Each structure stands twice: as C-alpha cells, then as structure tokens.
Amino acid sequence: MTRTARPVLAGVLVAVLVVSSGGGCTGTRGDGRPADGFRPGAAGIGDPYFPTYGNGGYDVAGYHLRVRYDPATDELTGDATIEATATQDLSRFNLDLAGLTVSSVRVDGTEAAHARAEDELVVTPATGLGRGRAFSVRVRYAGKPAPITSPDLGSGGLLHTPDGAIALGQPESASTWFPVNDHPLDKATYRIEATVPAGLAALSNGVPGGSSTDAGWTTWRWAERAPMASYLVTLVIGRYRVSTGTHAGRPLVTAIAAGLPAGGPAEESLARTAEIADFLATRFGPYPFDAYGGIAVADDRIGYALETQSRPVYGPAFFATGPNLGVVAHELAHQWFGNSVSIRRWSDLWLNEGFATYAEWLWSEEDGGPSAQAIFEREYAATDWAEPALDPGRSEIFSRAVYKRGALAVHALRRTVGDETFFRILTGWTAERRNGNATTDDFVAYAERVSGKELRAFFDAWLSDATGPPVP
Template sequence: MTTSCTGSASGDGAAAASKPGAAGVGDRLFPALGNGGYDVTHYGLTLDYVPETNRLKGTAVITARATQDLSRFDLDLSGLRIRLATVQGAKARYRRQKDELLVTPAKPVHEGDIFKTVVTYDGTPRTIENDDGSLEGWIETDDGSTALGQPAGSMTWFPGNHHPSDKATYDITVTVPKDEDGTPYDVVSNGELTREEDKGETVTRHWRTTEPMASYLAHVSVGYFEVDRGSADDDLPVYVAIDPDESENAADVKDLVPEIVGWANERFGPYPFSSTGAIVDHLPELDYALETQTKPYFDEAPDESLLVHELAHQWFGNSVTLRKWKDIWLNEGMATYAEWLWEEEQGGRSTDEIFEDFYDGSDAESEGIWAFPPADPPSAARLSDPPVYGRGAMVVHKVREAVGDEIFFDILRTWTRQHRHGNADTGQFIALCEGKSGKNLTKLFDAWLFDKKKPSRTP
C-alpha cells in the first residue's frame, strides 16, 4: 500500500454532505468493475514504453463529471506504482485496495462539476491469465507488446472507470525508443494518427478517438508493422497494420476491410466511426481476436469469416455497447449472425441451413451451445462460451423468421441508429423488435434467449 497525503478537506456543509463514490456499478458478473459517483468524458493518456525491458511510465488525465457530491472516488487499476495523484490541480490522498485506487481530493467535488484527475504511474504492466487460460491486459509479443482489454485488461495499463457503461473519448500518446539498429518501433492504437514526432532516439505517436469508446476496447500495439493506408466508401480512412511474419497470409486484409465495411453499411446502417482498419499481429499462442475500436486486433492472419465478425462488432458492441456484461449476447450473437449473412451472400450455406446445422449439432461451432441461456451467462469466466455466440445468432435468426426480412433489417438499422455511441440492453432490443413488428414475441424470446433447455424447433 502506497499513500500520498495533502491538506484536510473543507469542513463546510457541502463537504459534510458529500460521500464516497461506490466501488463498482452493480454488475453481477463483475461486481468490482467500474465505479460510482462520476462519469468519465475523456482520457488523455501519455505513455513512455521501453519494449526491451517492458517498462511503462504513464500519466493519465481523466476528465469526468460528478454525478453526486464526492468526498472520495475510486479508479480501477491493477498493478503499477502510483507516483502522484491530483484532483483539480491539488494533490490528492490515495491508497490502493486490490484493483482499486481510492482517491480523496483536497476538497470535495460537487455534483455536476467537471473535474480533472491526473495520475502519474510506472512499472511493469501486468498480463492477466483468466480462469479459462486466456490472456488479457498488457501482453508481450516477440517484437513489442499489445494491450487487450476484454473484459478487464485495460486496468493493467491505465487507471479509469473500467466498465463498458462509462464510455469516453481518448487521446493516446506513446513514446518508444528506436532499436539498436536505429529503427523506430511502430505504435498503433484506436482512432486516427494525428501526430508523429521523431526526436532522434525516440519516436512519439499521438492517436485520437473522437467517438465514445468503452475502455475494454482501448488498445495499443507496439512492434514492427507493414502499414497500408487506404480508403473505403465516402473516403473513410482505412489503416491496416500487419506484422511482417503474417504479411503473406494476410495479404488480402487491406482489400477485404473496405469491402466488408461497405457490405455492412448496407445491412446495419452507416459505419459509426471516423476511420476503420485492422491490426494483424504475430501472436498465435493468444488464440483469439478482439474488436478493438476502429481497428480490430488479430493474433494472426484472419479468415474472411473472422474478419466479418470483428468488423461487425464496430456496429454491435463498439458503437452500441452493452449496458451490463450479461448482455454480451447482443454483441456476439449479432456479430456471429453477420458471419452467417456473409457466408450466404458469398455462395455458401444459407442462413436457414446454418441455423439447422447449429440446431442439430453438425456445425463445428455448435458444440456446447445449449449449456446455458445466452442472456444469462452463469459467471464471468463463461462470457465467451458457445451459447453467447451460436445460440445468440440463433435468436437473431428466429427474430428474422418471425418478422420477415424487411422489418428485420429495419430493426438492425434502427438499433444502430437509436443507440449510436451509447449503451443498450436486452430489454430494449426486445421492445424494438416488438414495436417494429407489432407482434408479441414473448414466446420466441422465452424459448430461444432465456430458457435453460434446448427449444423445440418451432415453439
């Protein structure tokens, strides 16, 4: 435990009425994630990283609005050493409690105030190994590192309100040294590259995300990449970074990204961000991809289906973000159904045929899809289990069957428009489906989304 002290807080009536913000936002699956009492609007992250030693120095400027009178508030942070914390320019007291950083301002923050917290920190950022053996957090690669945040890994490299219900804009500035041959490391992150500075021995890159982003989608990759800059429909910038070890197998990614984004625009509504792209790394032992905002991350060269899945998440999950983690089927079920639509339109199985293959268990991805209802994962460790993906997509297909294609695609486009850059939940999706179709879909959702047992084919 490390503590830094400042003078005592004001003793006026407002100070007496203030109280600590909650540690957690009441998410059943992640009770310690997120914090109460404030809403973050912007993160300004300035990082110095040395790949050879895996050492990180950081300054986080967190701009937030108080939603109550605050005598103290929490930030989620795992590992790293705090050097200084200030609130509104004055030194703040702080202490560590597991993965929480408890910050006490010199003076209470009043409800409605916009306030800035600055945290300076350093150390070796952690890699988190989850119960299923998967890795997240700050992960070393053969030529640098990558930061992956689903569901909680972002708290290993910057302090914040790390629950998807609190989205914010980002400026991420990373300085890295050149290697022993004088070659600069590449730094790729979310949004647009707004500035590059070569200072002789180091290179600094500044990435900006102007649309709100959940912290689990924040990303930094440091290493050597072959970068292709292009454009998609309406001159949308496309930035594709590929590890040289994957360049041959991933040669078609730069062409597929704009093609898939254009295809999805027609089905899901306008692309929600100011740029797109992909990062193809060389980390096959990671064994998963992630829909990091604007540039999904792949541990190795992806096939078309996986590329469709992660790009579809830019609409379903990134722009329209879950309100609580139990609603993750809205992310994964929709993105999986996008794969089904793509396969059908590329001359493969129809969506009806894929549904049947999942229902009878003949599809390779169908194993385990009846283990639990998609809308009710039993634990945090099972967020990425088959029911969330395959059975989630089956729910989407059943809605399509029930309402017809015209209303179904109107539902998808309305969903992405109404909740653009916001948060939404299962109840809101059901209400939209019933409102657009004029039908009572209770039996459908009860059987396919909520029931623990495998439904009959036509309930």
C-alpha cells in the first residue's frame, strides 16, 4: 500500500466459506473413520494485533463469488461457494462477515444452522467435519453493505459511488462484502462473477473471463488462480475506460475512471505498467502472476494506492500533479513482496512495505532520477530511530518507519553483503516462498544462509533498535 492518508476500507461482493466454532458434534474423520469429541474452530486466527481476524479449524482452497450489485439502490445480492479442508475435527465454524443478511447456508449440499455474533457468521453443519475432510460451504445473502470503522486505522468497507462501488482496503475489507477467513495466513484462489447494470464495468483481480449482457445487466468474469490474501481482493464498479492487451503472453488490463482526464497523468502512468514490471523482474525474479494491470479511481475518499493482486488500485491524489511512476513501481513490487510472498502476521508488514518502498528507489535510479544510495542517505538523515519498522504496534502498521526504515534496512543489507549476493537473496527468496507466507525470522534465516553471514544483530539494529541510528 502507498498512502496519502489513513487507509479507507471498502467492499461489495459475495462469498461462501468453511470455518469453525462451537457445540459438541460427532461425525466422520477425513479417512472415513467415525470420531467424537468434535469441537468448534477458533473465532480468530491468532494474530496478536487483530485477534478476531480470520478463523481457526479449516484451510480455504478457493472461493467462487457471484454478486449482483445495483448502484441505484446500493443493494447487493450474493451467492458464493468456498472449498476448504478441515484442519481439526470441527463441530462448527465461523466466517468473518460484517453486516448483510444471510438467507441460507449449506455445507456439502446439506442445510446448516447459522447465527450471527457481531461480525461473525457462525455455522453449525448437520454433522461434524473430520480433520482432513474436504468440504464446501455455500452462503446466500443480500443487503446494503456498510463500512467498518476502526479508531486507529480508519473507516471503510463498501464505498458506494455515484455510478457504482469500490471494494478496497487494508488490513480489513473482505468481510464487508463476502463471508471469508479474513487473514493473509489463509490464502486462496478466486473466481468472481459480478453482475452490474449494462454500460458499467466491473473490474477485479486476475485473468479476465469475458462478459455477457442479458436483459439490461452485464456479468463480468475474473479468475485469480494463484493463492491470494483476502485483503488483496477488489471489485471496482462504474464508468471506466478499459484497455485490454497482452504482455509476455499474459493479459494486461488497465482501467481509468471516466472522471479522470483522457490521456492524463493516471493514464500515462498506468501505460508503463508492463515496462516497470519487467524492470522489477530483473531484480526480484520472474513476475509471479498470470495477469498484469491497474485501476485508477476518481474517488477522493481513496487516499492511498493498494496492491490488489495482479491489478493495483490507485487513488486520484497520486496523479493530481502529473505522472507518478514511483507509486506504480511500489504497488507492482508488492506483487512479489506481500502478494506472492505474504506475511504471517501483521506485525511483520515491513516485509511488504520496506521492499516496495525500496523498489521505488531502484526505479528512480533506473529512470534517471536520484540513485538508491542518494535516497538512502536522504532518508537516513530524516528517520526517527525511536520508531521501529518491525512490530511497530497495531496503530502504527502504516507508519513512516514501516515503509522508510524498512527500506533503509533493505539497502543496508545490500551494502553489507554486496550486490551479487543481495540480488541472489531477493530472487531466491521470492522463488522459494512463492505463493506462501513468511516472517521476519524466516527472511533473516534465508539471508544468513545465502550470504554466509550472521545477520541477526544487523536486522535488530536497522529494524528495531530505539537507542539511535545504526552505523550506515
């Protein structure tokens, strides 16, 4: 994410999932043997910063989301199916869902009991789900999506716009528009079908599957086949100038809001998406996804850019005074750092933002601007070393330290191990951890293994030590 203001979450969509939580129930294990002692899955995945995010007891493989949205009434109707596997013997499970009215839930085709507990949908299947058992959940629901408000991270959810809606936000957005295991630890594939009034675009992640129109409504289809964290899912509905093409054998889709000038700074910037992605691939390894692109929105409430997988979304402020290739480099770098290799817990967000900020420095040097070393020297002098990049506290996950001090640590690593080893660390890391999750400890261990150097004290100094600046 690149920010010009506090993040705003957003949402509009539909889903179905499998989760866990409550009640004694007997059933069959994954191997077919009967079992008892089933128990509910946890109502949170265990993140210290966000204890209620996500759920325990299952792992999602894929979501199939089907949503119909009418901007005239702000009404959403949804039908979603999620394929998952139980990771314990489950008597019941939870789905994260903020608002919206659920009309039915079925588990493996059989009606399941369901209830609401604040922003949780609690599902009790007719029989227990044994550990290792693959199962599906189908949820049908409808209503007017409502925003979520966080006192330290901003307000968000589905943003209704004059001509559509924008579903966007970090760290929490997905639960405002579909039932979900809403934490980066449970990445999954997505198929999205969005039906909107004819004449409007409905843009999302991944490979476009075409569109079809019937009786005044158009259904747009998208598929993200690589595992994706839930906060990276987007749906943007409205009047957009959509450009489609191919690059390196993959679809490239960009969209510019009709409210932004044709041929203006946003369009000029997004037109260089493929060029910038190709440059980053020389530093980080092969581009990790099946599609490229970007979406520029005109809504001033979006005061940030977000690395929504394969197709980042950019707020209008980034292009207010001219082209901005730095923000494009930042969000595209996240396709490697944050999207393909995702964090295990939010306290490690510097692993995403530090590398994405450093990508801006690399692109500046490549594009004839200040060198990475010159930017390092400037940012080193401007840094408050009392503010940590690693484990900054819940309210500070989008702080300057996470971005800038994180990037300083990356460049300092380069100076410490040398260019050849440094870029071997980056390309090896993105290859070894592709489509997975990682922690700071994982990265430190990998960098030590590749470089042959002891680096724990180095990373402590550059990421966490509050006693003063490390020696550059």
